[in-house]
Amino acid sequence: MSRVSDAIAAGGTWRRFWWHYLQMVIAMMIGMALAPLARMLFTALGAEDAYARADVMLLVMATTMVIGMTVWMLIRRHGWRPIAEMAAAMYVPFLVLLPFLWTGLIDRMILSTAGHVLMFLAMAGVMLLRPAEYMLPHGAHHHAGHLEHAAHAEHAPSTES
Numbered sequence: 001m002s003r004v005s006d007a008i009a010a011g012g013t014w015r016r017f018w019w020h021y022l023q024m025v026i027a028m029m030i031g032m033a034l035a036p037l038a039r040m041l042f043t044a045l046g047a048e049d050a051y052a053r054a055d056v057m058l059l060v061m062a063t064t065m066v067i068g069m070t071v072w073m074l075i076r077r078h079g080w081r082p083i084a085e086m087a088a089a090m091y092v093p094f095l096v097l098l099p100f101l102w103t104g105l106i107d108r109m110i111l112s113t114a115g116h117v118l119m120f121l122a123m124a125g126v127m128l129l130r131p132a133e134y135m136l137p138h139g140a141h142h143h144a145g146h147l148e149h150a151a152h153a154e155h156a157p158s159t160e161s
Contacts, residue, residue, distance in 0.1 A: 004131045012135025020134045021127060023076075024069050024086070025120075031068020035061060054108035055098050058115060059091075066090050082126075082133055089126040093118030 038060045042051035050056050066087045073083045094115040100106040106114070127134045 004128065007131035007135040010132065010136060012132060017127065017135045021124065024072060024123065027068040027072035028065035031064045032061065034064040034067060038064060054111055055101060058094055058112060062091055062094055076138060082130060085126045086123060089122035090119050093122055
């Protein structure tokens with residue numbers, strides 16, 4: 001947890017961390033507004049039966065949530081690496097549970113409930129990997145993904161004479 005301690009020492013707060021988390025959850029909910037469009041697309045393609053499957057429908061729902069979260073993280077100027085990590089945190093719990101659905105060990109409701117609980121835990125876990133990214137004010141630090149650019153700029157030869 002030294003990364004957390006370092007972020008707090010640099011002015012980061014748990015309040016900011018959880019506020020950021022809540023913002024991403026809200027962005028995900030807004031992204032879920034795309035679900036009717038996804039359903040219309042499946043219908044237009046004659047694939048209503050595919051959309052009715054629990055695995056397909058939940059992965060489509062996860063995709064709409066990832067879209068909302070990605071847009072928000074881009075607005076907040078996060079780099080692609082933390083965006084990809086957060087997207088993985090949102091998909092992986094469902095992907096891990098799908099074999100249990102396919103073998104009949106769990107049903108659609110358990111898949112949905114367990115997948116969402118694990119997703120929210122995984123998101124918090126991903127955020128703890130980069131506490132400065134989520135605990136510090138946005139103007140007070142470089143976001144992951146932007147750091148590589150800053151590091152290259154520091155070591156680039158000067159053009160000043």
